Amino acid sequence: MKLDDIARLAGVSKAAVSLALNGKPGIGPETRERILQIANEHGYQPKTKTAPRDQQAGSITFLVFANSGIVLEQYYQQPFFRELIHFIEERCRAHGYSLLFSSVDMLNVQEGIRKVTDEKRSDGVILLGTNLNKELLEQVTDSMSTPFVVLDTCFETLPIPFIQINNVMGGYQAGKHLCGLGHRDIGYIASDIRIRNFDDRRVGFMQALRETRVELDEEKVFSVAPTILSSQDELKKQLSAYLDKGLALPAALFCECDYIAISAIKSLTELGFRVPNDVSVVGFDNISEAMIVSPELTTVHVEKERMAHLAVDLLIESIVSGAAVTSKIMVDTQFIERMSSRAPAPATATSLANG
Template structure:
């Protein structure tokens, strides 16, 4: 395809196309965006007259891809608070840069084939990949399909790619420090029965914080829950009831599990936080709705989105082509589900 073809398809002169491609005055912004959009749709890559570098194209298509499975990123993942909020911020950021966001959901086991088909049908300028449950080989296959990929919500230190992730280790550490600073020593841990890097790193950080005070989580106080179900869970209730001494505080690897834990404890007559303090991770909307309101680790979904979109745009502008591993730090949000340990008389 040549510049004459772009002019014909856009219904403008060849000179107008040249002005638009070189970002020069002489055409309206609306006409410029129309011309660049036509070029993008038809796979034409304009180059600046002076530098020969690809120029930034407003109204480019950015594709957000969620890789679905039955454990974490489920069929209706976009209705879940964490992912819903993240997508909202990504949409806003893409709009601010004058581009269009297309959201695609693909089954995890068919990711490479289906993404190839999508890109053939409608080429994108960049892919934001929700990598929560991806493996390194999957990421490397996707990189072979597109040159401008940013992976969100996970990070593999030994993979040369653009990653924007929560600082999960820091968040787990902050949670551990918070619980210990409240005076708790007999501490429980609720972990996901599906292990992904995010949860593993949260556990590492949490245990590191306890180790600084010569504390550990006993195996009898470690409980497995489904990571995405917000409901009382019978197995957890039975495990708590069988304990000779219940923990005074419990940390859960995400807010869904924390809310499930609170509901389960209340079902069997255990008060939160008077009998057991409960802490979560993510700071989803429901954390402020549950009673008592949930103390949790705040994940800055807006910063995750802004950082990831900037990496995509920087690549389009040729300002930065090398891979980057970026971690967004977390912070504790104190609410009513955690209280200081009150010692019994005589202790």
């Protein structure tokens, strides 16, 4: 019995299982009890870890530029980042490093970076790059005095080590899935805040549609906040305005992240539409909530554990060698088909064929 087996039986992520077994916060009491019960019933025995070093090898800082857009002030409560941090902390501990946390004001980057590197006396920095553009990262490069790795974005022309999701691949997988099911009437729900990750996901999605000779009508592209898990009045307003024109709701919707997808499912339900009977919904990220929402969300799985391990290992290599390691590593995605997507209803397929 492995963590993956317990996660599958409990219907949760591997990170959630680890939190439960180690008595850490971050999951609800019912979920924790279910995980522990499954572990006990199957006689789970945790692997014996290598004895810790007498002294910590040093410390690594997880650095965040928080704002009101993608990476919120309470970023550690956002499902994607919460899981990522868990795996980073786990990997640091395995190498004998402690993990520190710090945030910087985006309006005063250089001073903030210097303060972090000087006061924390950290051996290295893992910088969350999700919401950072090329210009800001150039400022970081000029100000950083310790080894660092940027996680969750990539700019190919910058001499910086990056660990990035293969967002183009993930978007492509989502597009191929919907087209493979027979969908031709497809809509798109984008984030109203743009980052490199979302742009790349759209590139991959559009490539899949072009290969299948499916067009995405711009009238079927909607835009909403990317960090709200509940239904959104703005989305319901946009969908209602679309329907008021006498247009039929797209038979399938791709959403740029799971937050948007879960919000879309709830918004569609309130408008009287059934997922997936009336409309299929596909997300991106595979956060733990993707298996809690009803129906369970079809989505693109991001290898958060793999990304975290690569970031820590690359940074420690740079710390130990004393040389800047400027590799750029892209981690492929996996497509996860669940209950929120299905082939279009026969009536829809017939009308499309006649059209």
